[in-house]
Structures are given as structure tokens and as C-alpha cells.
Amino acid sequence: MIHKLSTVPFYLRAAQATEQLRRHVVAGYAISLSATFVAFVLRVALVDTLPDGFPYLTFFPAVILTAFFCGLGPGVLCAVLCGVLAWYFFIPSSGSQSALALGFYAIIVAVDITLIHIMHQAARHLRQERTVSEGLYENQRVLFQELQHRVANNIQFIAGLLRMQKRQAAADPARATAILNEAQTRLETISRIHRMLHDPGRMDLDIGPYLQEICNDVLESSGARHVACVVDFIPAKLDLTRLTALTLLVVELVTNALKHAFGPEEGGIITVSLRPLDAARYVLAISDDGRGLAPGVDPGKGDSLGWRICLGLAAQLDGKLTTSSGRGTTVRLDFPRQGPA
Template structure:
């Protein structure tokens, strides 16, 4: 659009050049008309393009010739007429510039159309690859979830042939850990975003699952204070396993002499991208001289090791029950656009 306005502007200027020349070159022209012609030429020549230099040369020559003719006329000599040469030449140059600009415009439009077609083809190819990637990721998560379920079923079958209670408990603990991971993959498969987990949804779902699994006579209440945060799957899985271990430990060991208890789970933002996960209970806590390096505590060792996977700081406090704190920083999430 800007290019068309520019071309029309040039043609408009050229038109007034021709009109000015016709007025100036009349046999009865006056000095004032000659001055008007010079003023028009001076205004238009500011910013004129290189392709119009030939036009200015002809106009300058024609102006000088008119001035000479005008002087000869004052000395009672007949002026020389150049209309039949200059005006056709001006019209020819104007038409040439006009058709040349149209040709350039057509060439530019053709080039633009070719570029748009190329960009459109590339976008189609990228969209196809993106759709295929989504499908592959969904299929991958679905298969991982199915494989975990198969392993859980195998462990369940194996436990039926065991008589050792410790072995059976170990298998059951492994099943719970796999279910915690399987829950993540299941929801990833169902969601539109395949790389992040909404912890506002995941933590209540995990707690609900564990409450259903451990159907004991103990009346344990759960208080959740979860700040909505979307975590990358690389962080959601370790944190899910930490929650799994902490809740199971509270259910199994925190209330040996009572049937009532309370488990608090809190996920809050501290500052910027730093978050804090707190799991606490009002049970008996751990022994007074308990150490994290104790090899007999598999759950604590797992939670401590999983904290390092999210670059978190793991800490326990044995006061009015057990409080587990993990401070971590969220990684950059790969959101789909």
C-alpha cells in the first residue's frame, strides 16, 4: 500500500511538471510564470530519485532555453518553440517510470507469494511433527504406567507365595511406591500438557489413594495447604515418592498407642522460584538419637536421596511429632504453546 502511494505521488509530480512546462512555454508567457515554474522545479527536486535525473536535466535545459527565448522576444526577435520535442520526451519518461514501477511491484508480489507459500509449507511440517511428538509422548507415558501396573501385579502375585511377614511388607511398600509413580503417568496421559504436573491436583489424589490402601482402625485426619504450582515431571516424581514415604511412615509408625492422629501437608512459595514442602504429624516422632545415615531406615534414606534429585535441602525436626521439610527450587517448565 505504501509503495502504491509512492508511485502515485511521483506520477502526480510529473503531471504538474508537464502542466508547468506548457504554461511557461507559451509565446505570451510572463516573467512571473517563469518564476513559478522555477519554484515548482526546486520543490520537487528535493528528494528526487536517481532514476529521474534525466528528467531534471531535460527540464533544466528547457528552462534555460525558455529564458533565452524570452530575452530574444523582448529584443523583438521571434522565440524558439521546443514543445514538439520536450513534451513528448517528458511524457515518454513519465510513462517509462510508471510501467517500470508497476513491473517492480509485480515482481515483488510474486517473490512475496513464493515466500508465503514456503513459510506455509514449513509451518505445516512443524505442526505435523509437533502432533506426532505429542502422540509419542502420550503413548510413552501410557506404556510406562501400564508397565508399572504389570510389575505391581507381579509383586502382588509373588507375595501370595510368601510366608515371611517382613518380605510381604517389603513387597507392599514397593507396590505403594510404584502406584505413586503410576498415578503421575496416568494424569500426564490424560492432560493436555505432557511435561508438567499440577501439584494442587496430584497431592490430594495421592493422599486419597493412600487412605484407601491403608484401611486401618486408626482415625487419621489429613490437613492440606497446597499452593498451586506446576512442576516439571523430573521434580514431580521424586516429590511424589517423598510424600508417599512420609505419609506411609506416619500411618504405620507415628501412632502405635493411639487410634487418632493428624498429618499436615503444606506446599508454599518462599520467594521467587523457591518452594518449601512440609509433611508433619503429631505422633511419637523418631528416636532421640536417630541419624539419617541409619541403614535400618529405608524410608528416611529414600527421602533424603530423592531430595537431592530435585536439588533440595532435606531436614527433619523431632518436636511434638515428626516434621520433614524439603526446600527446593523449581526448574524451568517446558510448556507447550
């Protein structure tokens, strides 16, 4: 704070120091009257010391100081009172000399008061701009820290994904190439999701149209020409971190449905929906009308990499995954509307 203050120009600090005094109107006018009285008393005391021709010598400082410390109104009042007192007591009665002296006084105090007022206005504008700049700097600092946090989380997620793919490749070396291809596809999907989520033109985009575009992208990249994806989402607000996890989960579950629910040339529909479960929770459901799970199969007890990824993403959302199968398969995620504080 001391470092910031030292970078402020002196006149700006001085003007800022008088801001509180200038806000007290009554005190300002009281100081104006007091300054006029003191200037008059000093001028009377110096009447035998000063030569003729200096009627305003003690009045000019009173006007300038009052205008600077108390503002425009008190400064004008002080200038008028000082001018009247100087004219009545210290200016010769000659008409031309009196008019010339008063004109000189009026020009000087008008210029002084105007310059002081302009300086205060400029200082006020500079303080406002400085406040805005400090606010923007603070916002940028917070956004940068948030970006670092998200990048670190994303790198950790990718590192965990690659570790799982590595273990899978070590367990089945013959499928190493296919496993690497899966990892490449997942990383490309993550990249597309982040480009879409961080696009400034999409910041106000509703979740439903956004996920519809994501699902269409998954269908196109998988070559599933006979499968349609229907997205049915209520308007919902999620922070960017939770929306990223939700999107990755939807992509993974839709991809799993495309792999296991339909044959090579079979058609079908995958439905992705989000509904409020109660006032505090949402339920996400991904359903297909495909062949369904085989009797006795529980995805949670298998060694599927995709399912482990889904469980990890569900944990990020503080939610719980369940599956059911009949005519097709449905995966449900029950999760809170707000993330952990």
C-alpha cells in the first residue's frame, strides 16, 4: 500500500487529503468566514508597515487556501468578502483607481479559484480512473490465478488418463496401438471442449445447445451415421470447472453408448437430459435404445477404462453414478447444484 501511494503525484495526494473537508459544506463556509476575518485582522495589523498599493496582500492567500481546502463555494465567498473589505478599508476612494484595483483583484482571484477547481476535478477523475485500473488489475490477477488452477487441474486429469491407458497397455500389449489411439481421441476431445468453453462468443450460451453441439461432434467423429443424439436440458448455471467435468462425462458416456449399444450399421437414439431432482440437486441421464446390458453385467465391477474415467468425473461433481438396463441402458448422475465451497 505504501509503494502504491508513493507513485501518486503530490498534487493528487494533496487534493485527495482535502476531499473529506470539502464534503462538509457548513464547515467549509465557516472556515471561509474565519479565513476572511484572519486576513482582515492581519491586513489591519500591517497597515502602518505596508506601503500604499498592497490592499490585497493578506487577502490573496486566504482566498487561495480556502478554495483549495474547502472547495469552490467557500472560495468564492471568501473572495467576495475579501474584495469588499479591501475596497472599503484599504483602497483609495478615487473612482478610476478603485475600479482598476477591483478589476485586478477580480481577475486574479477568478483565475486562482478556477485553476484550483480544475485541479480538484482532474484529481477526482484521476482517482476514479486509478480505482477502475486497480479493479481491472485485481480482476486480471484473480482470472490469471483461476486459469493457472484450471490448467493444473486439466494437466492432472490428462496425466491420470495417460496413467490408466498405460496400465491398460501394459496388461494387453497387443492392443497398445489401439489404446494409444483411444488416448489421442480423448485428448483431442478435451481440447475441443476447452476451446468451446473458453470462446468469449460462447460465454452466455445455454448448456443445452452447447452439449447438443458437443454430442453431434462425437457422433460425427465416430462415424455413427445411423445414430441420433437428442439433448434435453433445462436452463442451468454451472461454473466453468464443473461444466468442463460434466461435458467430459457426457462425451465419455455417449462414446460408450456408441461402442456398446449399437451394432456397426444399427440405428438408434441416445438421449441426454438434465432435470432438477429437488431444490439442491440435479440428475443427469444418458439413455440409449440399444441392446442393453447383458444379464448380470455390472459396469462398476468391470475393468473398463471408460467407466473408471466416468467415476472420476462424477467424483469431481460430487455426484453418484448408477446404471439401469431394460430396453437400452440408462446411466444417471445425481449431483448437487452447487459445488463444494
